[in-house]
Amino acid sequence: MQYLSSIEDLEALYGEPGAPSLRKVARQMTPLYRKWIMASKLCMLASVGPEGTDDSPRGDDGPVVQELDPGTLALPDWRGNNRLDSLRNIVRDGRVSLMFLVPGSNNVVRVNGTARLTADPGLRARFEKKGKLPATVIVVSIGEIYSQCARAMLRAGTWSGADESAGLPTLGDILAEQTAGEEGGAGYDQSWNARAAETMW
Numbered sequence: 001m002q003y004l005s006s007i008e009d010l011e012a013l014y015g016e017p018g019a020p021s022l023r024k025v026a027r028q029m030t031p032l033y034r035k036w037i038m039a040s041k042l043c044m045l046a047s048v049g050p051e052g053t054d055d056s057p058r059g060d061d062g063p064v065v066q067e068l069d070p071g072t073l074a075l076p077d078w079r080g081n082n083r084l085d086s087l088r089n090i091v092r093d094g095r096v097s098l099m100f101l102v103p104g105s106n107n108v109v110r111v112n113g114t115a116r117l118t119a120d121p122g123l124r125a126r127f128e129k130k131g132k133l134p135a136t137v138i139v140v141s142i143g144e145i146y147s148q149c150a151r152a153m154l155r156a157g158t159w160s161g162a163d164e165s166a167g168l169p170t171l172g173d174i175l176a177e178q179t180a181g182e183e184g185g186a187g188y189d190q191s192w193n194a195r196a197a198e199t200m201w
Helices: 009-013 019-023 031-038 085-092 121-125 151-157 171-178 187-199
Strands: 042-049 052-059 068-069 072-075 097-101 108-118 137-147
Touching: 031 068, 031 108, 031 137, 042 085, 052 137, 068 108, 085 108, 085 137, 097 137, 171 187
Parallel strands: none
Antiparallel strands: 042 052, 042 097, 068 072, 072 137, 097 108, 108 137
16 A cells, blocks of 8 residues: 655645635634634544644633633633643643534634633632633633634534444443453443532533
């Protein structure tokens, strides 16, 4: 098998990008990109660090980010499993990408930029939910914003409403597989909802 090893070879296969795909790029929030991003309760946060890359879903019950100014977004880091993969990356290499999704829309809005991490009490307080605060806030300086074409979402039938989860392994199954049965299993799955409810925010 031969692999592509140069930009020239790559561009020879694909040709030039369409003009709209370049002209839709903004360098900060605009009225329409703002409306789209503020409708998103779910985004994927991609980061890079010395050990490699990480991609982490981030969700909330309202807008997943807040706009601090037209060039800056704030993303709360609610407590999870404490692996801190994304946060470790951001502390060492600020490059990040955010991919915003809205149920029912086959379009995706992407933000590329740089991020810093803060535990500033005032900023954390802006995200207060049910008496709880995020542990930290990721502050993203926008480098570019642009919409992604709908083809991938259409191919996958993402919002078709079909439940395709039947037969998938549970997290308890996966944990049991990785620990030779020492952890995980049905008990882990049965207690998950109660554990999540206690630490959701």
